[in-house]
Amino acid sequence: MSKLNKQHLRLLEAVLFATDAPLPEKALANRLPEDADLKALLSALKSHYAERGVHLDKAGKAWAFRTAPDLGQQLSMAPEVKRKLGRATVETLAIIAYHQPVTRAEIEDIRGVGVSKGTLDVLLEAGWIRPRGRRKTPGRPMTWGVTDGFLDHFGLESAGDLPGVADLKAAGLLDSRAAIDIHREYADAAEPEEAEEETSDLLDDPLDPGGG
Amino acid sequence: MSKLNKQHLRLLEAVLFATDAPLPEKALANRLPEDADLKALLSALKSHYAERGVHLDKAGKAWAFRTAPDLGQQLSMAPEVKRKLGRATVETLAIIAYHQPVTRAEIEDIRGVGVSKGTLDVLLEAGWIRPRGRRKTPGRPMTWGVTDGFLDHFGLESAGDLPGVADLKAAGLLDSRAAIDIHREYADAAEPEEAEEETSDLLDDPLDPGGG
Amino acid sequence: MENTDDFEEQAKAPAASPFVIDIDGFEGPIDVLLTLSREQKVDLTQISILQLADQYLAFVSEASRVNLELAADYLVMAAWLAYLKSRLLLPDMGAEDEPSGEEMAAALAFQLQRLEAMQEAGARLLARDRLGVDFFPRGEPEKFAFSGETVYDVTLFDLLKAYGDIKRRKEGGATLHIKPWTLYTVEEALERLHGLLGNTPDWASLSRFLPPGLEDGLKSRSALASTFAASLEMARSGKIRIRQDGVFAPIYVCALRDGKR
Numbered sequence: 001m002s003k004l005n006k007q008h009l010r011l012l013e014a015v016l017f018a019t020d021a022p023l024p025e026k027a028l029a030n031r032l033p034e035d036a037d038l039k040a041l042l043s044a045l046k047s048h049y050a051e052r053g054v055h056l057d058k059a060g061k062a063w064a065f066r067t068a069p070d071l072g073q074q075l076s077m078a079p080e081v082k083r084k085l086g087r088a089t090v091e092t093l094a095i096i097a098y099h100q101p102v103t104r105a106e107i108e109d110i111r112g113v114g115v116s117k118g119t120l121d122v123l124l125e126a127g128w129i130r131p132r133g134r135r136k137t138p139g140r141p142m143t144w145g146v147t148d149g150f151l152d153h154f155g156l157e158s159a160g161d162l163p164g165v166a167d168l169k170a171a172g173l174l175d176s177r178a179a180i181d182i183h184r185e186y187a188d189a190a191e192p193e194e195a196e197e198e199t200s201d202l203l204d205d206p207l208d209p210g211g212g
Numbered sequence: 213m214s215k216l217n218k219q220h221l222r223l224l225e226a227v228l229f230a231t232d233a234p235l236p237e238k239a240l241a242n243r244l245p246e247d248a249d250l251k252a253l254l255s256a257l258k259s260h261y262a263e264r265g266v267h268l269d270k271a272g273k274a275w276a277f278r279t280a281p282d283l284g285q286q287l288s289m290a291p292e293v294k295r296k297l298g299r300a301t302v303e304t305l306a307i308i309a310y311h312q313p314v315t316r317a318e319i320e321d322i323r324g325v326g327v328s329k330g331t332l333d334v335l336l337e338a339g340w341i342r343p344r345g346r347r348k349t350p351g352r353p354m355t356w357g358v359t360d361g362f363l364d365h366f367g368l369e370s371a372g373d374l375p376g377v378a379d380l381k382a383a384g385l386l387d388s389r390a391a392i393d394i395h396r397e398y399a400d401a402a403e404p405e406e407a408e409e410e411t412s413d414l415l416d417d418p419l420d421p422g423g424g
Numbered sequence: 425m426e427n428t429d430d431f432e433e434q435a436k437a438p439a440a441s442p443f444v445i446d447i448d449g450f451e452g453p454i455d456v457l458l459t460l461s462r463e464q465k466v467d468l469t470q471i472s473i474l475q476l477a478d479q480y481l482a483f484v485s486e487a488s489r490v491n492l493e494l495a496a497d498y499l500v501m502a503a504w505l506a507y508l509k510s511r512l513l514l515p516d517m518g519a520e521d522e523p524s525g526e527e528m529a530a531a532l533a534f535q536l537q538r539l540e541a542m543q544e545a546g547a548r549l550l551a552r553d554r555l556g557v558d559f560f561p562r563g564e565p566e567k568f569a570f571s572g573e574t575v576y577d578v579t580l581f582d583l584l585k586a587y588g589d590i591k592r593r594k595e596g597g598a599t600l601h602i603k604p605w606t607l608y609t610v611e612e613a614l615e616r617l618h619g620l621l622g623n624t625p626d627w628a629s630l631s632r633f634l635p636p637g638l639e640d641g642l643k644s645r646s647a648l649a650s651t652f653a654a655s656l657e658m659a660r661s662g663k664i665r666i667r668q669d670g671v672f673a674p675i676y677v678c679a680l681r682d683g684k685r
Contacts, residue, residue: 054226230566232563306545310545367559391531
């Protein structure tokens with residue numbers, strides 16, 4: 001093999017890694033300097049990866065990196081199931097996180113809308129909520145709380161770390177005012193943050209830091 | 213370096229190569245046989261790729277393959293269209309990164325203005341900041357810190373690698389308490405900086421993503 | 425009448441001012457101080473706080489001279505700096521547990537240094553190679569399901585936003601409530617013009633018809649706009665005539681009685 005330009009090889013490697021579809025040789029050539037020897041580069045790259053966990057494959061005229069086929073078994077290469085949660089589900093989850101332990105009736109009360117059993121099922125299946133014992137009130141309703149799996153997914157150390165309402169407000173996540181109001185606020189930016197007081201009732205929200 | 217299991221190395225390489233988002237070490241460990249020496253494998257893989265067109269980068273406790281930064285221009289990839297960050301947002305991000313864990317009041321104190329709408333929510337939506345627990349002071353204010361996603365985006369291995377962080381710390385500029393308190397303390401002199409621990413944990417690292 | 429000049433004054437002000445103070449470019453009083461302190465061209469550790477206080481006070485008085493609305497925190501800072509100045513100039517007689525003038529000055533200098541450091545840090549951060557701009561992730565990720573797990577596509581932002589939405593619904597009810605504006609409406613202006621024009625037989629400057637007692641700000645600007653709009657409406661319906669002698673010249677109105685003056 002002739003001595004290859006190492007920069008060309010690196011560039012080709014990066015291009016093949018970063019593009020979102022297999023690239024035909026013509027497209028690859030376009031991305032390399034004119035004096036690059038594409039055929040030699042591809043063959044060098046292919047043999048470099050021959051024994052590795054990733055292979056450089058040619059399918060038709062297009063080239064792409066692919067997981068080595070023999071690893072398929074261990075990687076159980078079924079396509080990943082990505083699931084989006086509906087709005088009702090995310091809201092229910094948020095309420096459980098902020099108000100745990102909380103009963104279904106309380107969740108409905110806070111949301112102002114009914115909570116279907118399916119919603120809780122989805123959250124249970126995700127491993128994000130768990131029963132937290134029964135409330136000592138008539139009917140002894142079940143209460144719900146969040147799990148370690150929940151904390152893990154959202155990068156929290158405890159449910160008590162969740163920003164309080166004043167913080168949400170400061171972060172602009174509670175802001176629904178019309179533009180003219182915001183303009184006015186800038187105009188008399190005098191008052192620091194009326195937010196604090198206004199929401200004080202929300203501050204004593206049952207953020208139970210212990211989570212337990 | 214002890215003799216590494218080549219199959220383990222190939223498997224790890226395939227797993228990392230296949231994904232676009234950084235994978236936490238915990239997730240990687242789950243995907244490897246129990247007897248695999250993850251740390252050694254990662255370090256072997258990192259050095260194998262050190263000179264190549266694709267690098268294995270660490271961001272906090274997560275790992276991902278990324279194209280080598282020096283190839284950026286030549287890759288002629290269409291850059292992602294990013295929301296342009298306003299000045300207040302950039303300043304706030306810098307303060308959170310360098311002073312973490314830091315409360316909203318401290319951010320406001322450092323900038324001399326209230327946190328405006330469209331600052332924290334933009335950073336939160338970008339996945340660059342996260343709650344870092346509550347300060348054990350009256351009111352238990354919540355604190356913010358940066359995420360592994362932030363480190364990944366800016367090509368940093370840890371918050372300790374932030375540009376100039378050691379100098380700033382040495383100059384005492386990473387103290388996020390109110391300025392007058394700090395100066396009263398200097399005036400009272402004698403005591404050596406009990407602030408150290410409380411204010412910034414950059415050098416001791418600790419970006420401990422909940423995920424561990 | 426003092427009001428008479430307002431129309432032209434406000435229109436001309438920006439051009440007439442020798443140096444334009446663009447308050448929108450600043451992030452607050454501390455930011456102004458930082459910008460001013462750079463004019464001293466010294467290391468921030470060597471900054472003269474006394475000089476800085478003077479520069480800031482000059483800035484504030486210039487802003488009020490060109491009729492710029494300064495938010496209250498800028499004025500609070502001005503008052504504080506004036507106080508600090510007096511503390512620095514007069515022998516310290518403060519109580520024990522009150523910071524001395526020197527301490528206050530040192531604290532301010534520190535705050536400026538710290539903010540400058542963070543502004544520079546932010547700039548350096550943005551100057552770094554960035555994911556998706558200078559380096560790239562795997563472009564065609566292969567997704568595996570490990571032991572059949574489902575990956576839920578929900579971020580912390582989604583969660584917090586959901587909770588914010590709930591709270592917002594609770595605060596504002598399920599419907600969007602538009603709060604009444606405190607702006608001066610065209611209807612109000614029409615009413616006022618109608619009432620006043622009867623007593624004004626000759627040409628009069630439109631600015632005389634502005635409602636009294638308006639402070640500077642959004643409301644006074646809306647009054648200006650609404651009064652002008654109302655005058656146009658009345659001219660259209662043949663109740664008044666409008667005259668302006670040149671660009672940015674004062675606008676005059678005159679009532680028409682029974683179609684003629």
